[in-house]
Every structure is written in structure tokens, then in C-alpha cells.
Amino acid sequence: xxxxxxxxxxxxxxxxxxxxxxxxxxxxxxxxxxxxxxxxxxxxxxxxxxxxxxxxxxxxxxxxxxxxxxxxxxxxxxxxxxxxxxxxxxxxxxxxxxxxxxxxxxxxxxxxxxxxxxxxxxxxxxxxxxxxxxxxxxxxxxxxxxxxxxxxxxxxxxxxxxxxxxxxxxxxxxxxxxxxxxxxxxxxxxxxxxxxxxxxxxxxxxxxxxxxxxxxxxxxxxxxxxxxxxxxxxxxxxxxxxx
Amino acid sequence: xxxxxxxxxxxxxxxxxxxxxxxxxxxxxxxxxxxxxxxxxxxxxxxxxxxxxxxxxxxxxxxxxxxxxxxxxxxxxxxxxxxxxxxxxxxxxxxxxxxxxxxxxxxxxxxxxxxxxxxxxxxxxxxxxxxxxxxxxxxxxxxxxxxxxxxxxxxxxxxxxxxxxxxxxxxxxxxxxxxxxxxxxxxxxxxxxxxxxxxxxxxxxxxxxxxxxxxxxxxxxxxxxxxxxxxxxxxxxxxxxxx
DNA sequence: AGAATAGTGTCTATTAGACATTATCGT
DNA sequence: ACGATAATGTCTAATAGACACTATTCT
Numbered sequence: 001x002x003x004x005x006x007x008x009x010x011x012x013x014x015x016x017x018x019x020x021x022x023x024x025x026x027x028x029x030x031x032x033x034x035x036x037x038x039x040x041x042x043x044x045x046x047x048x049x050x051x052x053x054x055x056x057x058x059x060x061x062x063x064x065x066x067x068x069x070x071x072x073x074x075x076x077x078x079x080x081x082x083x084x085x086x087x088x089x090x091x092x093x094x095x096x097x098x099x100x101x102x103x104x105x106x107x108x109x110x111x112x113x114x115x116x117x118x119x120x121x122x123x124x125x126x127x128x129x130x131x132x133x134x135x136x137x138x139x140x141x142x143x144x145x146x147x148x149x150x151x152x153x154x155x156x157x158x159x160x161x162x163x164x165x166x167x168x169x170x171x172x173x174x175x176x177x178x179x180x181x182x183x184x185x186x187x188x189x190x191x192x193x194x195x196x197x198x199x200x201x202x203x204x205x206x207x208x209x210x211x212x213x214x215x216x217x218x219x220x221x222x223x224x225x226x227x228x229x230x231x232x233x234x235x236x237x238x239x240x241x242x243x
Numbered sequence: 244x245x246x247x248x249x250x251x252x253x254x255x256x257x258x259x260x261x262x263x264x265x266x267x268x269x270x271x272x273x274x275x276x277x278x279x280x281x282x283x284x285x286x287x288x289x290x291x292x293x294x295x296x297x298x299x300x301x302x303x304x305x306x307x308x309x310x311x312x313x314x315x316x317x318x319x320x321x322x323x324x325x326x327x328x329x330x331x332x333x334x335x336x337x338x339x340x341x342x343x344x345x346x347x348x349x350x351x352x353x354x355x356x357x358x359x360x361x362x363x364x365x366x367x368x369x370x371x372x373x374x375x376x377x378x379x380x381x382x383x384x385x386x387x388x389x390x391x392x393x394x395x396x397x398x399x400x401x402x403x404x405x406x407x408x409x410x411x412x413x414x415x416x417x418x419x420x421x422x423x424x425x426x427x428x429x430x431x432x433x434x435x436x437x438x439x440x441x442x443x444x445x446x447x448x449x450x451x452x453x454x455x456x457x458x459x460x461x462x463x464x465x466x467x468x469x470x471x472x473x474x475x476x477x478x479x480x481x482x483x484x485x486x
Numbered sequence: 487a488g489a490a491t492a493g494t495g496t497c498t499a500t501t502a503g504a505c506a507t508t509a510t511c512g513t
Numbered sequence: 514a515c516g517a518t519a520a521t522g523t524c525t526a527a528t529a530g531a532c533a534c535t536a537t538t539c540t
Contacts, residue, residue: 006290006343013344019305020263023337023348047249060337062262062346067338092335092350094266094303095310100249101256103305105266105348107335178519195521196502218518219510237480240502240527421492438494439529461491462537483500483529 021094021103025071026057026146028108028153029084031115032170036133037186038115039150040079041142043128048100049143053132055150057106058125072109078123084111086169090153098145106144110153112169161187162238165206168226176214176221177201184239192239204233264337264346268314269300269389271351271396272327274358275413279376280429281358282393283322284385286371291343292386296375298393300349301368315352321366327354329412333396341388349387353396355412404430405481408449411469419457419464420444427482435482447476 004012029040041053058075065071069087076084087109094105115131122129132140137150160166167183181197201207208227213220247255272283284296301318308314312330319327330352337348358374365372375383380393403409410426424440444450451470456463 004290006293010291010343021266021303021305023264023266047247050249060264060346060348062264062339068335068348089334091332092311094350096305103303105303105311105350107337107348176519193503193505194519195504195523198520199502213511215511216518217512218516219512219520221519236483237501240479419492436530436532437492438531441493442529456538459491459538461489461539462493464492480528 021105022099022101023060024057024104024106025060025068025075026055026106026108026144026149027072027076027087028055028090028110028150029076029113030110030134030153030157030170031113031131032183032186033115033131035182035186036135038131038133039137040120041130041132041137041140042079042122042126043130044125044143045122045127046125052143053137053140053146054143055108055146068107069109072107072111076111078121079129080118080120082113082116082118084113084169086112086166088156090149090156093145093149106149108149108153110157112157112166114170114172116172158187160232163235165201165204165233165235168206171226174210174212174214174223174225176223177207178221180207180224188239196239200235200239204235206233264348265342265344266303267300267347267349268303268311268318269298269349269351269387269392270315270319270330271298271333271353271393272319272356273353273377273396273400273413274356274374275426275429276358276374278425278429279378281374281376282380283363284373284375284380284383285322285365285369286373287368287386288365288370289368295386296380296383296389297386298351298389311350312352315350315354319354321364322372323361323363325356325359325361327356327412329355329409331399333392333399336388336392349392351392351396353400355400355409357413357415359415401430403475406478408444408447408476408478411449414469417453417455417457417466417468419466420450421464423450423467431482439482443478443482447478449476 031038040056042056043053044050056075056079060068060071065074072087090108090110092105092107094103096103098104120129134154138147141147142150157166161184167187168180170183171180177198180201181192181194184197185192206227206229207224210223210225212223214223274281283299285299286296287293299318299322303311303314308317315330333351333353335348335350339346341347363372377397381390384390385393400409404427410430411423413426414423420441423444424435424437427440428435449470449472450467453466453468455466457466
């Protein structure tokens with residue numbers, strides 16, 4: 001067997017020789033709205049799963065996406081003008097059954113963003129787009145295996161909220177600690193002691209006082225902002241679930 | 244726009260219309276051998292990265308692999324006869340730069356298995372196969388972005404060893420608690436107090452006494468076996484790093 | 487008996503939870 | 514001053530770490 005150079009090998013390489021699964025990225029975009037955790041869903045206007053609700057996603061565009069995360073961000077930007085504060089890869093699913101068209105691979109991300117009034121555009125392939133509470137979303141029969149992806153993302157978010165400051169990424173520019181605590185309580189679906197909660201957040205040093213106050217009618221609450229951190233902060237102990 | 248049925252749509256569907264990245268699975272296979280954490284590496288005999296060491300991996304076989312995990316297991320079985328005790332998806336990387344042939348996607352798994360004398364076969368595309376300590380492996384310039392995948396897998400293993408019983412999957416059929424403790428110490432690269440360690444493992448109920456003893460020359464040590472658990476056990480608190 | 491390794495008793499330090507208390511605002 | 518919400522003081526409980534101590538084996 002005569003060896004050729006890598007340069008020659010690459011010139012001769014024909015990418016069409018082997019069958020490849022199609023590859024997509026789907027994102028579970030979380031926000032807190034009206035006291036509940038919501039996800040962004042699209043109603044499909046085309047086959048397969050026409051008329052079903054689905055996560056925000058689509059195929060990798062090899063020409064324009066530099067990497068998987070770029071695909072996720074591009075798809076998000078097609079639907080809303082907002083930037084997400086946090087994006088994390090959850091898992092990749094791939095098999096011959098999840099899409100009736102055959103073997104497909106999809107990498108699932110979850111995104112966190114602060115809710116605000118924003119324009120949503122369903123775009124190509126969708127007849128509707130909406131923020132849906134996670135409870136409603138899980139009750140629906142979503143397209144593909146998106147119920148499973150939603151579940152896995154929600155579990156990841158819940159698990160990490162017990163020992164990290166992830167939920168600060170759901171906060172707006174300025175927020176009170178009670179608003180942040182409410183975000184944790186909504187995600188974890190359990191009440192948290194205010195004192196322990198403040199201790200944790202203060203020790204984490206991921207927030208700082210802005211010096212402004214939010215008028216509540218009664219005693220105004222201190223407003224905080226996020227401090228940009230390169231890494232997510234991990235608490236030394238988890239929030240302990242109620243027994 | 245006239246709507247067709249989903250059945251008609253699928254019959255008309257041509258999977259070759261869009262360019263697709265090639266999709267692979269790569270696994271970081273960990274074992275403990277001679278008091279050190281080792282990974283299984285292959286020396287590539289073909290372009291690209293000919294002559295470089297690489298993780299165990301390969302392309303998805305859409306005809307024969309039912310899902311991504313099946314690809315990982317198939318590739319592992321091609322190299323060794325052993326079954327791995329634990330397989331976890333770490334992440335998926337995908338971009339246009341990691342492979343000189345163009346846009347590729349690779350899902351990385353890490354596997355844990357108990358070391359024992361086993362035959363290794365390099366197989367097609369490899370001229371050598373070997374267990375290499377993680378320190379040596381990280382010093383090498385591995386093929387593709389496999390240094391990064393190795394690092395991410397090692398970080399995942401280290402992080403989870405602080406708060407789960409994952410390392411029991413590195414143990415053989417019967418093992419002593421000191422052997423398990425040694426596995427933790429090797430992974431975490433720090434000494435652990437024997438008393439605290441035994442408390443954790445006993446509380447976790449993932450092991451049970453076999454009634455047998457390992458003769459050590461001095462006082463024999465109790466032998467334990469794993470209890471099959473559907474889920475990985477999470478400690479309520481992490482092992483605290485040395486300050 | 488002595489040496490060595492296996493395994494335990496128990497004290498300290500840390501920190502999450504509970505909840506009573508104090509602080510600060512508008513009216 | 515009063516009511517309401519924001520924020521704190523401080524006690525208790527749980528548990529990880531430290532390390533001295535006991536247990537069991539072989540020679």
C-alpha cells in the first residue's frame with residue numbers, strides 16, 4: 001500500500017461517498033414571564049409533524065455557521081431580536097426513529113434570557129410562535145422527540161439551580177434579590193428561606209449593588225446587577241430540598 | 244400552496260438535497276491501571292492526522308447503529324472484548340475547522356471500565372493501540388480536537404467524582420473500600436480521609452459486603468460488590484477540596 | 487508480642503434552614 | 514404612628530474533615 005501525502009489525500013477526498021445523517025440544532029429557550037417558567041415554541045407549518053409545536057431549531061448551515069453554537073444562535077435570532085444571556089449544550093440525540101425521514105442527529109441547547117416585550121417572527125416553516133409555560137408545553141405532544149429534549153433541559157436547569165447561580169441569567173439589567181429568589185423558587189418549585197438565599201448570593205459575588213432602589217410602595221428593595229463572570233459560580237453546598 | 248399528506252411528503256423526500264456534515268462518535272475510555280488513570284488511544288495509520296494518537300471513535304453507521312450510543316459501543320467492541328460499566332455523553336463538537344476534510348460533528352462519550360489483562364486490536368485505520376496515562380495523553384498532540392475532548396471528559400469525571408459514586412464503575416467484581424478510595428484519590432489527585440470516605444459510601448448504599456476478605460498479609464480487608472443502581476447516586480455534599 | 491494494615495469514635499468547623507427580630511419606606 | 518415589605522441576627526441540625534484510637538491479621 002503506497003502512502004500518499006495528506007495534501008493529496010484531501011484533494012482526492014469525496015465527502016459524498018458515505019451516507020450521513022442529517023444534523024440539526026434545537027434549543028429550549030427559557031424565560032420567566034408572569035411568575036412562570038416559559039419556553040419558546042414554534043407551530044410547524046410543514047411536514048413532518050405539520051401542525052405540531054416544536055422547539056426552536058433547524059439544520060446546520062455549513063456555509064454560514066462556524067460551529068454548532070452559531071447554528072443555535074442564528075436560529076434564535078431568526079425568531080427574536082433578543083440576545084440570550086446564557087447558552088449551554090444539554091445533549092445530542094441521534095437515531096433512525098426520531099425523524100420519519102431517517103437517521104438524524106440533533107444537538108440540544110438550553111438558553112436563558114430575561115423576558116421583555118419582544119416581537120416574535122414565526123418565519124419559514126412555522127405558522128405560529130409563542131411563549132408557553134413549561135407545564136403546558138410538557139402536556140402537548142411536541143414534534144420529533146422534543147418532549148424528551150424539553151424534559152432533559154428542564155432537569156438540567158433544575159439540577160444546576162440547586163448549586164449554581166445560573167438563574168441570574170434570567171434577570172433583567174437591574175433586579176432585586178427577592179426577584180432572583182422568586183426565579184429560583186419558580187424553577188425549583190419550592191420555597192426558599194430568604195436569609196439562606198441572600199447568604200449564598202452574597203458569598204457568590206456574582207451580583208453587586210447598583211445603589212438604586214426599586215419602589216414597592218413599602219420599603220424599597222435594593223437593586224443589583226450581574227457581575228460578568230467568565231465561569232458559572234458553584235455553591236459549596238446545594239440548596240437542600242424539602243424532606 | 245397546496246398541502247400534501249405526510250406520507251406523500253416522505254415518499255418525495257430526497258435526503259441528498261442538502262449538504263450534511265459528517266458525524267462521528269469519539270470515546271474517552273478510562274481505566275485505573277498500576278495506580279494511575281489511563282485512557283485508551285489509537286495511533287492513526289491513515290490521513291488525516293496520520294501517525295497521531297487519537298480517541299476511540301468513528302463514523303455513525305446508519306445501517307447498523309440504532310443510535311449514537313450504539314456507535315460508541317460498537318467502536319469500543321472493535322478494540323477490546325470488554326464491556327464498559329458506565330458510558331456518559333460529554334458533549335458534541337461541530338465546526339468547519341476540526342477536521343481538514345471540512346465541517347464535521349462529533350459526539351464525545353466517556354466510558355469507565357475495570358482494568359484487566361485484555362487483548363487490544365488496533366483494527367482498520369490504526370497501526371497501534373495502547374493504554375496511556377492521562378498525563379502522557381495530555382502531553383501528546385492528539386489528532387483532531389481530541390486533546391480538548393480528553394480534557395472535557397476528565398473535567399467531567401473529576402467534577403462528578405466529588406459528588407457521586409461514579410468511580411465504583413472503575414472497580415472489578417469485588418473490591419475493598421480502600422481500593423475504591425484510592426480510585427477517588429487518583430481521579431481527584433488529593434488524599435481523602437478514610438473515615439469520611441467510608442461514611443459517604445455506606446450512606447450511598449451502592450455497595451454491599453460480599454462476606455469475603457482480601458488477604459493483604461496483615462489484617463484482611465472486607466470485600467464489597469456494586470449494587471446495581473438504575474441511577475447514579477448523588478451525595479448530599481461534595482468532597483471538599485483541600486484549601 | 488510486635489508490626490502493619492483495616493476500620494472506628496469522637497471532636498471541631500462549616501454552613502443550610504428556621505424563624506424571630508429589626509429596618510425602612512409610604513401614608 | 515402604622516402597616517407592609519425588605520433585610521438581618523442568631524439558634525439548631527447536619528455532615529465533612531481531622532486524627533487519635535481500636536481491631537485483626539501474620540510472623
